[in-house]
Amino acid sequence: MTETLVLLSLPFLAALAAALHARLSAPIGIGATALNAAAAVLIAGGVLREGPATTAIGGWSSPLGIPLVVDGLAVVMLLMTAFVGLGVAVHAMGRSPMDAGPARLAQTRRWFWPLWLMTLGAMNALFLSGDLFNLYVAFEILGLTAVGLTALSGSRSATAAAFDYLIAGLVGSLMVLLGIAIAYAAVGQVDLDIIPSLVATMQGRIALALIVAGLAIKGALFPLHFWMPAAHSSAVPSASALLSALVVKTALYVLLRVSLEGGADAAPLRALLGAAGAGAMFWGGWNALRAERLKLLVAHSTVAQIGLIAVAIGVAGDGMLWKAAVLLILSHALAKAAMFLAAGRIAEELGHDRISGLNREDLRPGAAEFAFAIAAISLVGLPPTAGFIGKWILMEGLIDDGAWLWVGLILIGTVLSAAYLARVVSRCLRGGPHVAPGARRPEWRSGDAAALGLATGALALGLASSIPVALLELTPA
Numbered sequence: 001m002t003e004t005l006v007l008l009s010l011p012f013l014a015a016l017a018a019a020l021h022a023r024l025s026a027p028i029g030i031g032a033t034a035l036n037a038a039a040a041v042l043i044a045g046g047v048l049r050e051g052p053a054t055t056a057i058g059g060w061s062s063p064l065g066i067p068l069v070v071d072g073l074a075v076v077m078l079l080m081t082a083f084v085g086l087g088v089a090v091h092a093m094g095r096s097p098m099d100a101g102p103a104r105l106a107q108t109r110r111w112f113w114p115l116w117l118m119t120l121g122a123m124n125a126l127f128l129s130g131d132l133f134n135l136y137v138a139f140e141i142l143g144l145t146a147v148g149l150t151a152l153s154g155s156r157s158a159t160a161a162a163f164d165y166l167i168a169g170l171v172g173s174l175m176v177l178l179g180i181a182i183a184y185a186a187v188g189q190v191d192l193d194i195i196p197s198l199v200a201t202m203q204g205r206i207a208l209a210l211i212v213a214g215l216a217i218k219g220a221l222f223p224l225h226f227w228m229p230a231a232h233s234s235a236v237p238s239a240s241a242l243l244s245a246l247v248v249k250t251a252l253y254v255l256l257r258v259s260l261e262g263g264a265d266a267a268p269l270r271a272l273l274g275a276a277g278a279g280a281m282f283w284g285g286w287n288a289l290r291a292e293r294l295k296l297l298v299a300h301s302t303v304a305q306i307g308l309i310a311v312a313i314g315v316a317g318d319g320m321l322w323k324a325a326v327l328l329i330l331s332h333a334l335a336k337a338a339m340f341l342a343a344g345r346i347a348e349e350l351g352h353d354r355i356s357g358l359n360r361e362d363l364r365p366g367a368a369e370f371a372f373a374i375a376a377i378s379l380v381g382l383p384p385t386a387g388f389i390g391k392w393i394l395m396e397g398l399i400d401d402g403a404w405l406w407v408g409l410i411l412i413g414t415v416l417s418a419a420y421l422a423r424v425v426s427r428c429l430r431g432g433p434h435v436a437p438g439a440r441r442p443e444w445r446s447g448d449a450a451a452l453g454l455a456t457g458a459l460a461l462g463l464a465s466s467i468p469v470a471l472l473e474l475t476p477a
Helices: 002-020 022-050 072-093 102-128 132-150 156-187 192-198 202-218 228-234 237-290 294-316 322-350 367-380 386-401 404-428 446-463 466-472
Strands: 053-056 067-070
Touching (some): 002 022, 002 102, 022 053, 022 067, 022 072, 022 102, 067 072, 072 102, 072 237, 072 322, 072 466, 102 132, 102 237, 132 156, 132 202, 132 237, 156 202, 156 228, 192 237, 228 237, 237 322, 237 404, 294 386, 294 404, 322 367, 322 386, 322 446, 322 466, 367 404, 386 404, 386 446
Antiparallel strands (some): 053 067
């Protein structure tokens, strides 16, 4: 219980301290992020030893109390957020200008830390929440801080993207809130375990449809992803990494929870998720293949990868294939954070992020280029990465079920991923006669260590996938 309270309170208190003491915001931010990671590890150990637990805040039971649920799935998401966030925080501590002009650099650095810590606290609250209304409150905090992160650089494009993000988030929030209100009118409770009761009645299905539609907007699920590519590509690299790797995963997490709670009666919802996911794989992949700028390619790649995760949730049914969706979420979080951080460093090295101009004679490939390549391997799903393990479990289950149509769609999506990522990797790592003998190597920065560490983490997770799988076994389904 103590560790749970740390996860819920520490980030918000640290955010307040970082906002009040600008000169100490970076040490406060990195320290709080590290303590948050330690608390997440302790909670994981407790769940492995003692199993899942539910705690009512203040001792008030349902429907008056706010239940906190700590099971395998929640712990996996907490660990993902803690360690990806720690990697991005290390990057933000470095000397990289984070795409901000000199006049805006101090302001950008100052407000990154309070916004990130508020985002961390909101995600912790969301993953631990056991009722729908508390999820809504966490989403509201998360939405506001995510908009702030998007607009952090103060550029015109970032401000416009943040405004679109804000409008989309408000529409999604209204739909979720309306769905929760209808659900409460139908059942008289808002705990997550009312989902089976909702899918059994027409009023409940309407409530669930509104909640899922709101989550689809917040999770940038095709065709409701219109706001996302501009928001993720316009933000500074640290913010882009957090938005793509972590923030969009919160909606996918709740969709997975709803699917698991609904059981066999949630089949129509899963069918809709599968269809939307298939559309996202192809639409996102096609736009990434046509993108002219590196960060925009990575942003469209997120649309495609979210689609793959939605397909995994959609085809899971009430069986165990949902574990593949979680492994894909973990793999994408690590690889996409590394990719956005690497993309920012590559743009900094070259002075631009045009894909056609990534190969320069006077510049040898550096750590950022290698980090991007390793992350690409994980996103495509090549061994021994976590992306490969997730796809292997998913494909094996589909083949056993005879779902050959889904197998074919996923294979085509994988080929698309390989095609658009190869556009970048082939240019970034091109050597031989293309590189001049006296070509310089980029200066080493802490951001390179963060990008390499996160990308290598996606590789290591593939070799240690038994750890998250063991935790997921402790999830009631």
